[in-house]
Amino acid sequence: HLADRFAGVRGLPSTPDELAALAGRVDVVISTVPPTAGFTLPDAFFRRPSGADAASAAAGLVVVELVRQCAKNDENVVRVEVVEGIEILLAQGLAQFEIWTGREAPRAAIIEKIVATFKDGLYASPLPTSFQ
Numbered sequence: 001h002l003a004d005r006f007a008g009v010r011g012l013p014s015t016p017d018e019l020a021a022l023a024g025r026v027d028v029v030i031s032t033v034p035p036t037a038g039f040t041l042p043d044a045f046f047r048r049p050s051g052a053d054a055a056s057a058a059a060g061l062v063v064v065e066l067v068r069q070c071a072k073n074d075e076n077v078v079r080v081e082v083v084e085g086i087e088i089l090l091a092q093g094l095a096q097f098e099i100w101t102g103r104e105a106p107r108a109a110i111i112e113k114i115v116a117t118f119k120d121g122l123y124a125s126p127l128p129t130s131f132q
Contacts, residue, residue: 020044031066040069086114 023044033039070082090110097105 016042023047029066033066035065038065040065046070090114 020042023042026045029041029045031039093110094105094107097103
């Protein structure tokens, strides 16, 4: 079964106290909640000496509260790396192109189109630094 291959993967509980209790055992947070949810993590996640990563794959490609929270916690002991939804979609699309066609994806051309789309103001969030 597919579930057996991911036996160590668990979803997080939803109350702040339950989340805070898990802070020391979570390595990566992937948020797919819509920006309107206003989801943030307990401060305990930002005090971990080993650091944590956060990925936001929210629809709409706008800055979500979790990303804002990670960005403003840079003065704490933890460096939080944020991977934005558009970056995840790009990586997924490049891999799918190569799997389906057997050819190398035109990464530069795709990124150029993404940058142009952001400059046209189609998306509400700023262009991720990995595209600049």
